Amino acid sequence: MARKAIAMVCAASALFGMAACGSSSADGEKKIRIGIKYDQPGLGFKKSGTFEGFDVDVARYVANQLGYTDAEIEFLEAPSKQREAMLQNGDVDMILATYSITDERKKAVSFAGPYFVAGQDLMVRADDHSINGPEDLNGKRLCSVTGSTSAKVVKERFAKEVQLMEQPGYAECATALFSGIVDAVTTDDIILAGLASASRGKLRVVGKPFTQEYYGVGIRKGDTAFAKQINAAIEDMIKSGEWERAIEKNTEGTDYQPDPTYNPPTPDEGE
Structure with missing residues:
Protein backbone atom coordinates (compact mmCIF):
# COMPACT_ATOMS: atom_id res chain seq x y z
CA MET A 1 0.00 0.00 0.00
CA ALA A 2 1.36 3.41 -0.86
CA ARG A 3 2.43 5.59 2.04
CA LYS A 4 -0.09 8.30 1.07
CA ALA A 5 -2.93 5.78 1.14
CA ILE A 6 -1.79 4.39 4.47
CA ALA A 7 -1.59 7.89 5.92
CA MET A 8 -5.20 8.47 4.79
CA VAL A 9 -6.29 5.25 6.51
CA CYS A 10 -4.52 6.35 9.70
CA ALA A 11 -6.28 9.71 9.56
CA ALA A 12 -9.62 7.99 9.09
CA SER A 13 -8.87 5.67 11.99
CA ALA A 14 -8.28 8.65 14.25
CA LEU A 15 -11.56 10.26 13.18
CA PHE A 16 -13.61 7.16 13.93
CA GLY A 17 -11.93 6.35 17.25
CA MET A 18 -9.93 3.36 16.09
CA ALA A 19 -6.60 2.44 17.70
CA ALA A 20 -3.85 4.86 16.79
CA CYS A 21 -1.47 4.43 13.87
CA GLY A 22 0.92 6.61 15.81
CA SER A 23 0.74 9.78 17.86
CA SER A 24 2.03 13.32 18.12
CA SER A 25 4.48 14.80 20.58
CA ALA A 26 3.77 17.93 22.61
CA ASP A 27 5.08 20.11 19.77
CA GLY A 28 2.87 18.36 17.21
CA GLU A 29 5.62 16.25 15.67
CA LYS A 30 4.40 12.96 14.19
CA LYS A 31 5.87 9.82 15.77
CA ILE A 32 5.24 6.12 16.25
CA ARG A 33 6.21 4.35 19.49
CA ILE A 34 7.46 0.79 19.20
CA GLY A 35 8.27 -1.57 22.06
CA ILE A 36 11.39 -3.74 21.66
CA LYS A 37 13.84 -5.65 23.83
CA TYR A 38 17.00 -3.80 24.83
CA ASP A 39 19.06 -6.82 25.92
CA GLN A 40 18.83 -9.44 23.15
CA PRO A 41 21.80 -9.29 20.73
CA GLY A 42 20.68 -10.01 17.18
CA LEU A 43 17.04 -9.19 17.94
CA GLY A 44 16.53 -6.10 20.04
CA PHE A 45 19.64 -4.52 21.50
CA LYS A 46 20.41 -1.00 22.73
CA LYS A 47 24.00 -0.06 21.98
CA SER A 48 25.45 3.39 22.65
CA GLY A 49 22.07 5.03 22.24
CA THR A 50 21.23 3.19 19.01
CA PHE A 51 19.08 0.13 18.42
CA GLU A 52 19.86 -2.95 16.34
CA GLY A 53 18.64 -6.49 15.68
CA PHE A 54 16.15 -8.39 13.56
CA ASP A 55 13.10 -7.20 15.52
CA VAL A 56 14.38 -3.63 15.15
CA ASP A 57 14.88 -4.06 11.40
CA VAL A 58 11.35 -5.42 10.95
CA ALA A 59 9.94 -2.62 13.12
CA ARG A 60 11.72 0.04 11.05
CA TYR A 61 10.56 -1.48 7.77
CA VAL A 62 6.94 -1.66 8.95
CA ALA A 63 7.04 1.90 10.31
CA ASN A 64 8.55 3.20 7.06
CA GLN A 65 5.79 1.48 5.08
CA LEU A 66 3.24 3.12 7.38
CA GLY A 67 4.66 6.51 6.39
CA TYR A 68 7.11 7.21 9.22
CA THR A 69 10.74 8.15 8.75
CA ASP A 70 13.41 6.65 10.99
CA ALA A 71 13.55 9.95 12.88
CA GLU A 72 9.83 9.64 13.68
CA ILE A 73 10.26 6.22 15.34
CA GLU A 74 10.58 6.12 19.12
CA PHE A 75 11.83 2.81 20.52
CA LEU A 76 10.83 1.95 24.08
CA GLU A 77 11.94 -0.99 26.20
CA ALA A 78 9.22 -3.66 26.46
CA PRO A 79 10.10 -6.21 29.18
CA SER A 80 8.20 -9.48 28.79
CA LYS A 81 6.02 -9.00 31.87
CA GLN A 82 4.96 -5.48 30.84
CA ARG A 83 4.05 -5.99 27.18
CA GLU A 84 0.28 -6.39 27.55
CA ALA A 85 0.00 -3.44 29.95
CA MET A 86 2.05 -1.20 27.63
CA LEU A 87 -0.36 -1.86 24.78
CA GLN A 88 -3.49 -1.59 26.89
CA ASN A 89 -2.33 1.71 28.42
CA GLY A 90 -1.37 3.18 25.05
CA ASP A 91 2.30 3.54 26.00
CA VAL A 92 3.27 2.06 22.62
CA ASP A 93 1.56 1.65 19.26
CA MET A 94 3.03 -1.79 18.61
CA ILE A 95 5.51 -4.25 20.09
CA LEU A 96 8.12 -6.39 18.31
CA ALA A 97 9.98 -8.16 21.10
CA THR A 98 10.15 -11.93 20.47
CA TYR A 99 6.43 -11.76 21.31
CA SER A 100 4.94 -15.19 20.65
CA ILE A 101 1.32 -15.32 19.50
CA THR A 102 -0.72 -17.34 22.02
CA ASP A 103 -4.44 -17.74 22.74
CA GLU A 104 -3.86 -16.59 26.32
CA ARG A 105 -2.22 -13.34 25.22
CA LYS A 106 -4.95 -12.71 22.64
CA LYS A 107 -7.41 -12.32 25.53
CA ALA A 108 -5.68 -9.03 26.35
CA VAL A 109 -4.13 -7.80 23.07
CA SER A 110 -4.24 -8.48 19.34
CA PHE A 111 -1.43 -9.44 16.98
CA ALA A 112 -0.36 -8.81 13.42
CA GLY A 113 2.08 -11.11 11.66
CA PRO A 114 3.66 -13.51 12.28
CA TYR A 115 6.91 -12.11 10.92
CA PHE A 116 9.07 -15.04 12.06
CA VAL A 117 8.66 -18.60 13.33
CA ALA A 118 11.31 -19.54 15.88
CA GLY A 119 11.95 -22.97 17.34
CA VAL A 206 22.97 -26.98 17.38
CA GLY A 207 20.38 -26.39 14.66
CA LYS A 208 17.70 -28.94 15.55
CA PRO A 209 14.63 -26.95 16.67
CA PHE A 210 11.98 -28.97 18.47
CA THR A 211 9.10 -26.46 18.98
CA GLN A 212 7.52 -23.60 17.04
CA GLU A 213 7.06 -20.04 18.33
CA TYR A 214 5.18 -17.63 16.06
CA TYR A 215 6.54 -14.11 16.64
CA GLY A 216 3.84 -11.49 16.19
CA VAL A 217 3.49 -7.72 16.30
CA GLY A 218 1.53 -6.86 19.42
CA ILE A 219 -1.15 -4.18 18.95
CA ARG A 220 -4.16 -2.96 20.89
CA LYS A 221 -6.96 -5.49 21.02
CA GLY A 222 -9.41 -5.53 18.13
CA ASP A 223 -7.64 -3.17 15.72
CA THR A 224 -8.07 -5.24 12.56
CA ALA A 225 -7.39 -2.26 10.26
CA PHE A 226 -3.97 -1.70 11.82
CA ALA A 227 -3.23 -5.45 11.65
CA LYS A 228 -3.93 -5.45 7.90
CA GLN A 229 -1.54 -2.55 7.33
CA ILE A 230 1.23 -4.21 9.34
CA ASN A 231 0.67 -7.55 7.59
CA ALA A 232 0.94 -5.86 4.19
CA ALA A 233 4.23 -4.26 5.24
CA ILE A 234 5.65 -7.60 6.48
CA GLU A 235 4.61 -9.30 3.25
CA ASP A 236 6.34 -6.56 1.28
CA MET A 237 9.51 -6.98 3.36
CA ILE A 238 9.54 -10.71 2.62
CA LYS A 239 8.93 -10.26 -1.12
CA SER A 240 11.58 -7.55 -1.43
CA GLY A 241 14.30 -9.75 0.05
CA GLU A 242 14.86 -7.38 2.99
CA TRP A 243 13.51 -9.97 5.45
CA GLU A 244 16.16 -12.51 4.42
CA ARG A 245 18.90 -9.88 4.39
CA ALA A 246 17.94 -8.83 7.93
CA ILE A 247 18.21 -12.45 9.13
CA GLU A 248 21.65 -12.83 7.54
CA LYS A 249 22.95 -9.54 8.91
CA ASN A 250 21.86 -10.21 12.48
CA THR A 251 23.18 -13.79 12.64
CA GLU A 252 26.43 -13.10 10.78
CA GLY A 253 29.26 -15.49 11.58
CA THR A 254 26.99 -18.40 12.45
CA ASP A 255 25.58 -21.23 10.34
CA TYR A 256 22.07 -20.36 11.46
CA GLN A 257 19.21 -20.89 9.01
CA PRO A 258 15.53 -20.36 9.90
CA ASP A 259 13.48 -23.55 9.73
CA PRO A 260 12.31 -23.53 6.06
CA THR A 261 9.22 -25.57 6.95
CA TYR A 262 7.76 -22.47 8.63
CA ASN A 263 9.81 -19.53 7.30
CA PRO A 264 9.18 -17.07 5.92
CA PRO A 265 5.68 -17.15 7.42
CA THR A 266 2.38 -15.92 6.02
CA PRO A 267 1.36 -12.74 7.89
CA ASP A 268 -2.40 -13.08 8.26
CA GLU A 269 -2.99 -12.75 12.00
CA GLY A 270 -5.55 -10.29 13.37
CA GLU A 271 -7.40 -9.45 10.15
Whole structure:
Protein backbone atom coordinates (compact mmCIF):
# COMPACT_ATOMS: atom_id res chain seq x y z
CA MET A 1 0.00 0.00 0.00
CA ALA A 2 1.36 3.41 -0.86
CA ARG A 3 2.43 5.59 2.04
CA LYS A 4 -0.09 8.30 1.07
CA ALA A 5 -2.93 5.78 1.14
CA ILE A 6 -1.79 4.39 4.47
CA ALA A 7 -1.59 7.89 5.92
CA MET A 8 -5.20 8.47 4.79
CA VAL A 9 -6.29 5.25 6.51
CA CYS A 10 -4.52 6.35 9.70
CA ALA A 11 -6.28 9.71 9.56
CA ALA A 12 -9.62 7.99 9.09
CA SER A 13 -8.87 5.67 11.99
CA ALA A 14 -8.28 8.65 14.25
CA LEU A 15 -11.56 10.26 13.18
CA PHE A 16 -13.61 7.16 13.93
CA GLY A 17 -11.93 6.35 17.25
CA MET A 18 -9.93 3.36 16.09
CA ALA A 19 -6.60 2.44 17.70
CA ALA A 20 -3.85 4.86 16.79
CA CYS A 21 -1.47 4.43 13.87
CA GLY A 22 0.92 6.61 15.81
CA SER A 23 0.74 9.78 17.86
CA SER A 24 2.03 13.32 18.12
CA SER A 25 4.48 14.80 20.58
CA ALA A 26 3.77 17.93 22.61
CA ASP A 27 5.08 20.11 19.77
CA GLY A 28 2.87 18.36 17.21
CA GLU A 29 5.62 16.25 15.67
CA LYS A 30 4.40 12.96 14.19
CA LYS A 31 5.87 9.82 15.77
CA ILE A 32 5.24 6.12 16.25
CA ARG A 33 6.21 4.35 19.49
CA ILE A 34 7.46 0.79 19.20
CA GLY A 35 8.27 -1.57 22.06
CA ILE A 36 11.39 -3.74 21.66
CA LYS A 37 13.84 -5.65 23.83
CA TYR A 38 17.00 -3.80 24.83
CA ASP A 39 19.06 -6.82 25.92
CA GLN A 40 18.83 -9.44 23.15
CA PRO A 41 21.80 -9.29 20.73
CA GLY A 42 20.68 -10.01 17.18
CA LEU A 43 17.04 -9.19 17.94
CA GLY A 44 16.53 -6.10 20.04
CA PHE A 45 19.64 -4.52 21.50
CA LYS A 46 20.41 -1.00 22.73
CA LYS A 47 24.00 -0.06 21.98
CA SER A 48 25.45 3.39 22.65
CA GLY A 49 22.07 5.03 22.24
CA THR A 50 21.23 3.19 19.01
CA PHE A 51 19.08 0.13 18.42
CA GLU A 52 19.86 -2.95 16.34
CA GLY A 53 18.64 -6.49 15.68
CA PHE A 54 16.15 -8.39 13.56
CA ASP A 55 13.10 -7.20 15.52
CA VAL A 56 14.38 -3.63 15.15
CA ASP A 57 14.88 -4.06 11.40
CA VAL A 58 11.35 -5.42 10.95
CA ALA A 59 9.94 -2.62 13.12
CA ARG A 60 11.72 0.04 11.05
CA TYR A 61 10.56 -1.48 7.77
CA VAL A 62 6.94 -1.66 8.95
CA ALA A 63 7.04 1.90 10.31
CA ASN A 64 8.55 3.20 7.06
CA GLN A 65 5.79 1.48 5.08
CA LEU A 66 3.24 3.12 7.38
CA GLY A 67 4.66 6.51 6.39
CA TYR A 68 7.11 7.21 9.22
CA THR A 69 10.74 8.15 8.75
CA ASP A 70 13.41 6.65 10.99
CA ALA A 71 13.55 9.95 12.88
CA GLU A 72 9.83 9.64 13.68
CA ILE A 73 10.26 6.22 15.34
CA GLU A 74 10.58 6.12 19.12
CA PHE A 75 11.83 2.81 20.52
CA LEU A 76 10.83 1.95 24.08
CA GLU A 77 11.94 -0.99 26.20
CA ALA A 78 9.22 -3.66 26.46
CA PRO A 79 10.10 -6.21 29.18
CA SER A 80 8.20 -9.48 28.79
CA LYS A 81 6.02 -9.00 31.87
CA GLN A 82 4.96 -5.48 30.84
CA ARG A 83 4.05 -5.99 27.18
CA GLU A 84 0.28 -6.39 27.55
CA ALA A 85 0.00 -3.44 29.95
CA MET A 86 2.05 -1.20 27.63
CA LEU A 87 -0.36 -1.86 24.78
CA GLN A 88 -3.49 -1.59 26.89
CA ASN A 89 -2.33 1.71 28.42
CA GLY A 90 -1.37 3.18 25.05
CA ASP A 91 2.30 3.54 26.00
CA VAL A 92 3.27 2.06 22.62
CA ASP A 93 1.56 1.65 19.26
CA MET A 94 3.03 -1.79 18.61
CA ILE A 95 5.51 -4.25 20.09
CA LEU A 96 8.12 -6.39 18.31
CA ALA A 97 9.98 -8.16 21.10
CA THR A 98 10.15 -11.93 20.47
CA TYR A 99 6.43 -11.76 21.31
CA SER A 100 4.94 -15.19 20.65
CA ILE A 101 1.32 -15.32 19.50
CA THR A 102 -0.72 -17.34 22.02
CA ASP A 103 -4.44 -17.74 22.74
CA GLU A 104 -3.86 -16.59 26.32
CA ARG A 105 -2.22 -13.34 25.22
CA LYS A 106 -4.95 -12.71 22.64
CA LYS A 107 -7.41 -12.32 25.53
CA ALA A 108 -5.68 -9.03 26.35
CA VAL A 109 -4.13 -7.80 23.07
CA SER A 110 -4.24 -8.48 19.34
CA PHE A 111 -1.43 -9.44 16.98
CA ALA A 112 -0.36 -8.81 13.42
CA GLY A 113 2.08 -11.11 11.66
CA PRO A 114 3.66 -13.51 12.28
CA TYR A 115 6.91 -12.11 10.92
CA PHE A 116 9.07 -15.04 12.06
CA VAL A 117 8.66 -18.60 13.33
CA ALA A 118 11.31 -19.54 15.88
CA GLY A 119 11.95 -22.97 17.34
CA GLN A 120 13.42 -23.94 20.69
CA ASP A 121 16.99 -25.12 20.20
CA LEU A 122 20.30 -25.50 22.04
CA MET A 123 23.52 -23.48 22.06
CA VAL A 124 26.84 -25.14 22.97
CA ARG A 125 30.53 -24.29 22.83
CA ALA A 126 31.80 -24.36 19.26
CA ASP A 127 34.26 -27.19 19.96
CA ASP A 128 31.73 -29.38 21.83
CA HIS A 129 30.21 -32.04 19.54
CA SER A 130 28.86 -34.28 22.29
CA ILE A 131 25.50 -32.50 22.27
CA ASN A 132 23.61 -32.76 18.99
CA GLY A 133 20.07 -32.47 20.28
CA PRO A 134 18.02 -32.33 23.50
CA GLU A 135 18.20 -36.12 23.91
CA ASP A 136 21.97 -35.76 24.55
CA LEU A 137 21.50 -33.64 27.68
CA ASN A 138 21.17 -36.40 30.31
CA GLY A 139 23.90 -35.82 32.87
CA LYS A 140 24.68 -32.38 31.37
CA ARG A 141 24.26 -28.91 32.84
CA LEU A 142 21.65 -26.76 31.08
CA CYS A 143 21.06 -23.02 31.53
CA SER A 144 17.88 -21.09 30.90
CA VAL A 145 16.33 -17.86 32.17
CA THR A 146 14.41 -17.74 35.45
CA GLY A 147 10.69 -18.16 34.76
CA SER A 148 11.24 -19.56 31.26
CA THR A 149 9.43 -22.74 30.23
CA SER A 150 12.28 -23.76 27.89
CA ALA A 151 14.20 -25.87 30.41
CA LYS A 152 10.98 -27.47 31.61
CA VAL A 153 10.20 -28.61 28.05
CA VAL A 154 13.64 -30.23 27.74
CA LYS A 155 13.37 -32.00 31.10
CA GLU A 156 9.82 -33.28 30.53
CA ARG A 157 10.21 -34.38 26.91
CA PHE A 158 13.84 -35.33 26.37
CA ALA A 159 16.27 -35.48 29.27
CA LYS A 160 14.98 -36.14 32.78
CA GLU A 161 18.52 -36.32 34.21
CA VAL A 162 19.60 -32.88 33.00
CA GLN A 163 20.94 -30.49 35.66
CA LEU A 164 19.23 -27.11 35.43
CA MET A 165 20.75 -23.71 36.19
CA GLU A 166 18.67 -20.54 35.99
CA GLN A 167 20.05 -17.07 35.29
CA PRO A 168 18.30 -13.68 35.09
CA GLY A 169 19.07 -13.28 31.37
CA TYR A 170 20.41 -15.12 28.34
CA ALA A 171 23.59 -13.05 28.30
CA GLU A 172 24.38 -14.51 31.73
CA CYS A 173 23.64 -18.00 30.40
CA ALA A 174 26.00 -17.40 27.48
CA THR A 175 28.72 -16.29 29.90
CA ALA A 176 28.19 -19.44 32.00
CA LEU A 177 28.43 -21.56 28.85
CA PHE A 178 31.57 -19.85 27.60
CA SER A 179 33.28 -20.29 30.99
CA GLY A 180 32.35 -23.98 31.26
CA ILE A 181 29.91 -23.66 34.17
CA VAL A 182 27.14 -25.16 32.01
CA ASP A 183 27.19 -27.37 28.90
CA ALA A 184 24.29 -25.86 26.95
CA VAL A 185 21.78 -23.02 26.84
CA THR A 186 18.21 -23.39 25.59
CA THR A 187 15.66 -20.91 24.24
CA ASP A 188 14.35 -19.86 20.80
CA ASP A 189 16.84 -20.54 18.02
CA ILE A 190 17.04 -16.97 16.69
CA ILE A 191 17.80 -15.65 20.20
CA LEU A 192 20.60 -18.21 20.45
CA ALA A 193 21.85 -17.26 16.98
CA GLY A 194 22.14 -13.63 18.04
CA LEU A 195 24.16 -14.64 21.11
CA ALA A 196 26.35 -16.97 19.03
CA SER A 197 27.01 -14.19 16.53
CA ALA A 198 28.08 -11.87 19.36
CA SER A 199 30.46 -14.56 20.68
CA ARG A 200 32.67 -14.27 17.57
CA GLY A 201 32.75 -17.98 16.85
CA LYS A 202 33.09 -19.25 20.43
CA LEU A 203 29.51 -20.57 20.62
CA ARG A 204 27.25 -22.31 18.10
CA VAL A 205 23.58 -23.23 17.69
CA VAL A 206 22.97 -26.98 17.38
CA GLY A 207 20.38 -26.39 14.66
CA LYS A 208 17.70 -28.94 15.55
CA PRO A 209 14.63 -26.95 16.67
CA PHE A 210 11.98 -28.97 18.47
CA THR A 211 9.10 -26.46 18.98
CA GLN A 212 7.52 -23.60 17.04
CA GLU A 213 7.06 -20.04 18.33
CA TYR A 214 5.18 -17.63 16.06
CA TYR A 215 6.54 -14.11 16.64
CA GLY A 216 3.84 -11.49 16.19
CA VAL A 217 3.49 -7.72 16.30
CA GLY A 218 1.53 -6.86 19.42
CA ILE A 219 -1.15 -4.18 18.95
CA ARG A 220 -4.16 -2.96 20.89
CA LYS A 221 -6.96 -5.49 21.02
CA GLY A 222 -9.41 -5.53 18.13
CA ASP A 223 -7.64 -3.17 15.72
CA THR A 224 -8.07 -5.24 12.56
CA ALA A 225 -7.39 -2.26 10.26
CA PHE A 226 -3.97 -1.70 11.82
CA ALA A 227 -3.23 -5.45 11.65
CA LYS A 228 -3.93 -5.45 7.90
CA GLN A 229 -1.54 -2.55 7.33
CA ILE A 230 1.23 -4.21 9.34
CA ASN A 231 0.67 -7.55 7.59
CA ALA A 232 0.94 -5.86 4.19
CA ALA A 233 4.23 -4.26 5.24
CA ILE A 234 5.65 -7.60 6.48
CA GLU A 235 4.61 -9.30 3.25
CA ASP A 236 6.34 -6.56 1.28
CA MET A 237 9.51 -6.98 3.36
CA ILE A 238 9.54 -10.71 2.62
CA LYS A 239 8.93 -10.26 -1.12
CA SER A 240 11.58 -7.55 -1.43
CA GLY A 241 14.30 -9.75 0.05
CA GLU A 242 14.86 -7.38 2.99
CA TRP A 243 13.51 -9.97 5.45
CA GLU A 244 16.16 -12.51 4.42
CA ARG A 245 18.90 -9.88 4.39
CA ALA A 246 17.94 -8.83 7.93
CA ILE A 247 18.21 -12.45 9.13
CA GLU A 248 21.65 -12.83 7.54
CA LYS A 249 22.95 -9.54 8.91
CA ASN A 250 21.86 -10.21 12.48
CA THR A 251 23.18 -13.79 12.64
CA GLU A 252 26.43 -13.10 10.78
CA GLY A 253 29.26 -15.49 11.58
CA THR A 254 26.99 -18.40 12.45
CA ASP A 255 25.58 -21.23 10.34
CA TYR A 256 22.07 -20.36 11.46
CA GLN A 257 19.21 -20.89 9.01
CA PRO A 258 15.53 -20.36 9.90
CA ASP A 259 13.48 -23.55 9.73
CA PRO A 260 12.31 -23.53 6.06
CA THR A 261 9.22 -25.57 6.95
CA TYR A 262 7.76 -22.47 8.63
CA ASN A 263 9.81 -19.53 7.30
CA PRO A 264 9.18 -17.07 5.92
CA PRO A 265 5.68 -17.15 7.42
CA THR A 266 2.38 -15.92 6.02
CA PRO A 267 1.36 -12.74 7.89
CA ASP A 268 -2.40 -13.08 8.26
CA GLU A 269 -2.99 -12.75 12.00
CA GLY A 270 -5.55 -10.29 13.37
CA GLU A 271 -7.40 -9.45 10.15
